[in-house]
Amino acid sequence: MKKLFTIALLALCFQTAQAQIFSGERVLNQQNFDQQRWSWGYFLGFNSYDFNFDYINYNPSPVTGQDFRVETRVGFNVGLLGNLRLSNNLDLRLEPGVNFNTRGFQALKADANTYREISSTYVHIPLLLKFSTNRLNNFKPFVVGGVSTSINLSSNENNPDDNSAGQFRMTTNSYYYELGFGIDLYLYYFKLSPSIRGVFAINDELIRDADPNSLYTGNVDRMMSRAIFLNFTFQ
Template sequence: MKKYLILALVLFCALPAQAQLFGGEKVINSPNFDKQRFSWGYFLGFNTYDFDIDYKNYIASPATGKDFSVDRTIGFNVGMIGNMRLGEHLDLRLEPGVSFNRINFQFTKADQKTFREINSTFVHVPLLLKFSTTRINNFKPFVVGGVSTSINLSSNENNPDDNDDGQFRMTTNNYYYEIGFGIDLYLYYFKFTPSIRGVFAINDEFVRDDNPNNFYSGNVDKMSSRGLFLNFTFQ
């Protein structure tokens, strides 16, 4: 899935770029857009999540090679953007939003298997630096990176039940670093920006079960989520 998303974005960005570089287009849309000190917008997009898991002992299932197996699904993102121009090629961006996703999660050890469907809703707040190239006609590539925090509204962190009772628990407050790339396309009425970004949790998000040696959490040293975001921004 990641490969298809990246390929779709590259093709999508390459077509207008090729048209402007080699088609002789001379009309410049919104020539003063990037001279604004502050600008605003919103984004819509898709996400897919899984977990980066460190084990205490690698006594994994022969079939999967892991104690836990994760099946990614496609989720949805929506949010707002506040952009502050710091210089000709540098912007500071705040992108508060909400993301919805589901992870199909299976515990496997010896002859035991347990399936969990983890539905999550995150209030996600990134603070990012955007490094842009010089604008060429009506497009401008960029890379972006920074840090973020989120509130997992579906974490179950304070639920007294654990996996023995059928409840998977994660921490509510989490912290990430992010890195990605995209391209600004200057259309007649607005600026449209497709981008891809990797999101990687810094903290351990797994809330251990009451029994430290049980089947579910006894062998987990650290579990951190990681995601791929494909966003479409309108400014």
């Protein structure tokens, strides 16, 4: 169902953009929208989170070439948008939201069952700069970049149990940089902005086990999340 919904939205965006670029249409929707100093909206979207590992001593599995296997899944994003117009082609935006995601995690160098299912709920707060081209009919591409922080409500950071008791622990607070691109589509009643963005953690998120030789944490120097967001913003 999620895949069908995404495909349908992308098809609508493509058809609208194609009509604006190639049809020669000159009827402008939302003509004064971008003249507002402040504008507001909300977004819905999807995410896919992964882990990136740096090792103390890199000695991967001879079979897989990895120490760990991460199973990525599709999660859901929802949030609000506050946009400050700085100039005709530059905006500052705040996008506080909540991201829901589940990842599968497994240590490969063991005979025992090491699989963990990591469910995360993030309160995610990005501060972004949006660089736009000039508007072409009802169509305007843009790139976006900035920094963000998140609170992992499911981190287990203060849980005294670790992986020896089946608890995988992460830091509660994380920091990221973000880069992406999208399209503003000026529809009759509102502006729709589909965008895709890469999100990359810059701090170590792993809480170590009590055992310094832990299969899960002993050889890990840094563990950082990375994600792809596909959002549809309505203003």
